[in-house]
Amino acid sequence: MTTEQTMRAALAHTPESPADGITVETVPVPRPATGDVLVEVRAVGIVPDELSWPGTWSDRAGRDRAPSVPGHEVAGVVAAVRYGTTGFEVGDRVVGLADWHRDGGAAEFIAVEARNLTRLPDEVSFTEAAALPISALTAWQGLFTHAGLTSGQSVLVHGAGGGTGSLIVQLAREAGARVIGTGRARDADLARELGVDEFVDLETARFEDAGPVDVVFDTIGGDVLARSASVVRPGGVLVSITAPPPELPEGTRGVVFIVEPNRDQLAEIVARAADGRIRPRVGATFPLAETRAAFHAKKNGVPGKVIITL
Template sequence: MKAHVVTDEAARTAGMTLAGRPEPEATGNDVLVEVHASGFTPGELTWPGTWTDRLGRNRTPSIPGHEVAGVVTTLGYGTRGLSVGQRVFGLAEWTRDGTLAESVAVEARNLAPLPGDVDFTMGASLPISGLTAWQGLFVHGRFAVGQSLLVHGAAGGFGSTVTQFSKEAGAYVIGTGRAADRQAALDFGAQEMRVRDGRLRTDIGNVATLENAVAAFNPTERIKGKTIIRVRP
């Protein structure tokens, strides 16, 4: 299969190359996902799990990317809750080969069904920001109905997710952001919008093919937001 691999941490995204790699295998409780879209952030190339396995052993050449949306093609032994042909989205494990490839092995517990009205590009942009927002609000923040929340960057990729979650949970949401993003923040669910100067990042700033991923990760001009790699239509 085709995949982007990294071997040199110091080279950052400039060191990524498109190469042929063996098809992954679905071990116990895994599924193989035919990747349709992959989310990637350059910060991954500074994470220890990109370069070493759980025992601290070098695992390069490694495949980065952790957010994924695609279709289940194979079930590993003992896997339950998902079926072949099902549309899914979720997170690949930090210390295993990731999603900037045509196929990836993921533990079934780290995937969820992707609704039919959500396209693969959007699905691949959700897992990290969505999980971070959920944990921040309900696990660590212990949100309670009726509370007021101040959400910075309420129209951005992460902020818009927080705004929607908190509004649905019964919060009074006060957003901050640029004047140009006022209506978007209100549409996401903010009851008030406090305008501030500065640039907010949208969740999806660029969409590129697997073949053009290195160029997309090293743009000649600054691009806002997360880069999503479309592996298949």
């Protein structure tokens, strides 16, 4: 693979009008750096918020890197392996979470650190795989790394039908927890299907009446997060992924975290997707040429994850 080769890629140009400013252009195929793998992208997950993240616009040294390629949840096939990179061969199916500060996968190719990838079994489609890295790693890290969930505990999942919430529900259930989901009425049946023992429609009922619980995992934020401190049992944890948690009663703790790439955890997740223990919620897919529309999809009511397929 040489720098002369070109590819189609989505480019985000400015933080001022990020989604509307996205163009799809012909650009050089990225050169894999030390420790990288070049992946031919088949599907990539996007997060509407990512266009406001600092890493979209600057590299790790703080230098402007616009225009940048969005999409960090990558599924595809290894096209080249950089000298010295081990663990993958050309032709391997892979999935991974790419560095926030480097170009993403809304492109025909991405150069991505091998350590952030794991092999993808044939049982998991590229589209499903691209819905996993952020959502499922967030669910895993929130439940097990940060809350230390154990069998028999209770978990209240705010936004149980969402891209992240639906995976929190399934992983918590598999871990032997009692799971209470919250969200909008339209997601009640799905949440029950995924394994909640109880569902609270936030528009008509008070989730406080379903507590106290050992773990609150909030994916909504705002008022829901602010009210959640009162439902955490002594010794329990409030995990937030949108904003710092409110002040908590003594004997309970709050955590806000940003998901990190983790190959071993992703391998555990992929194994569960392969044998059907978990399934991601894919709300819509778009071709690369419609990346702009993909970024608008969530605000137009698409549930779950939005995936660009190539």
